[in-house]
Amino acid sequence: MANVGQRIAAERKIAGLGQQQLATRANYSLSMLKAVEQGREPASTGFISAVAKALKVTPEHLTGAPYDDGKPLSDAVNQLSVLLAEGRYARAIDPGAIAALEAELEAAQRLYRSDRTRQTIEALPDLIRRLHGAVRESSGDAKARANTLLTSAYVLAEWSVRRTGHLLLALPALDLADTYAPDADDPRYGAFSALARARVLIHYGESAVAAQLIDSAIDTADTSRAGMVLAGYSHLTAAINEARKLDYDGALAHVHQAREYATHTGETDIYMTAFGPLNVEIHTHAIELEAGDPHRAALEGTTLTHPTNAAPTRIAHHWQDNARAWLMSGKPDKALAALNKARAAAPQQTRLHPAVRETVYGIASAQRRQSDGLLGFASWLGATL
Incomplete structure (x- = not known):
């Protein structure tokens, strides 16, 4: 099974580019490109996005x-997929009470937060169809509330x-x-939807448009707790955007x-952001890894502490980053230990994340002899070394 480095090398040759040409177009060093192609360095998310853009392919292709x-x-x-293809013409069904729909949406959000993403996807089509029914049958405040729930459900999707x-x-x-946010009873949902779009644009390396959307979200924030959460979350999104540009x-x-906003809001999951001091700290380590010193990210990331009720998917993502930091620091055994922490926290998310596979391939390349622990993890992942 090809890894990212092998796919990059193949696509580069198809495009007729030398390694220096591709490195220049992607704004990364030649040494980094060579290391990734040879399997000596794991490809970061930002690196993959930049190289994919330079090669005119999607990150998923790599x-x-x-x-x-x-x-x-x-x-x-x-x-x-069928529901999304129907779009605003979605087949609506009997909605039932708004309060019941709100409770079901909260239940779906809890599934997502607890690393049960497949179950979230299973729950959404029926829920969204009933929310469409509520939007069509309601009026006044009830209709506005239904639009808020429908917007939130599509963001969750x-x-x-x-x-x-x-x-x-x-x-x-x-x-x-975006279609239903303007009619929601919470005016911040338009900005929240824009932030979700910004994250997708960051994934595709379109940092300029992403920055415009982030700035617009920051401009709409106010001094209420919800407003500060939106502003703080916007700044974390902006931090990732800048880090991907190596700024x-x-x-x-x-x-x-x-961090300033987090001191006022405390830990909260308003708008499903899991915003607060912990998330800021996790982003601090991610920024250090992406654009700063990976060894520092590895050392400081290991010391992260969190409450027992912290979102497991957020914690798992941190350990996935920490694993890559250890690998880039020349410590493959510590990288594998961090991956096992990610697996313990959120196995479904860990199994589906591209960065995990790249780290596993990198550990295999760094180990003189593949350990039983690595072979077992790779087998669980479904990766062939």
Whole structure:
């Protein structure tokens, strides 16, 4: 099975580019490109996005995502695909009470947060169809509330398909969130939907448009707790955008702004952001890895502490980053230990994340003899070394 480095080398040759030409177009060093192609360095998300853009292919073309996780996930994605294809003409069904719909949406959000993304995708089509029914049958405040819930459900759909690697489904989900946000009873949902779109644009390396959307979201924030959460989350999104451009100072400036907001908001999951001091700290380590010093990211990331009720998917993502940092620091055994922490925290997310596979391939390349622990992890992942 080809890894990202092998796919990059193949696509580069098809495009008729030398390694220096591709490195220049992607704005990365020649040594980094060579290391990734040879399997000595794991490809970061930002590196993959930049190289994919330079090669005029999608990041998924280089990572091989989405990965096969069995028939239940495929069936769930297929049902959601049909719903998204129907768009604003979605077949509506009897909605029932608004309060019941709100409770079901909260339950779906909890599934997502607890690393049960497939179950989230399974729950969404029926829920969204009933929310369409509520929008069509309601009026006044009830209709506005139904539009808020429908917007939130489409954003949740976008997050879910992005996590499972089905990026092409993210775009119609975002368009539908944008469609219903203007009629929501919470005016911040328009900005929240824009931030979700910015994250997809960052994934594709379109940093300029992403920055415009992020700035517009920051401009709409106010001094209420929800407003500060939106502003803080926007700054974390901006930090990732700057880090992907290798602007370390710019990324840190946004993290600093987010930290200021977090001191006022505390830990909260308003708008499903999991925003607060912990998320800011996790982003700090991610920025160090992406655009700063990987060895520092590895050392400081290992010391992360968190409450027992922290979102497991957020914690797993941190350990996935920490694993890559250790690998880039020349410590493959510590990288594998971090991957096992990610697996323990959120196995479904860890199994589906492209960066995990790249780190596994990198560990295999770095180890003189592949350990039983690595072979077992690769087998669980479904990766062939």
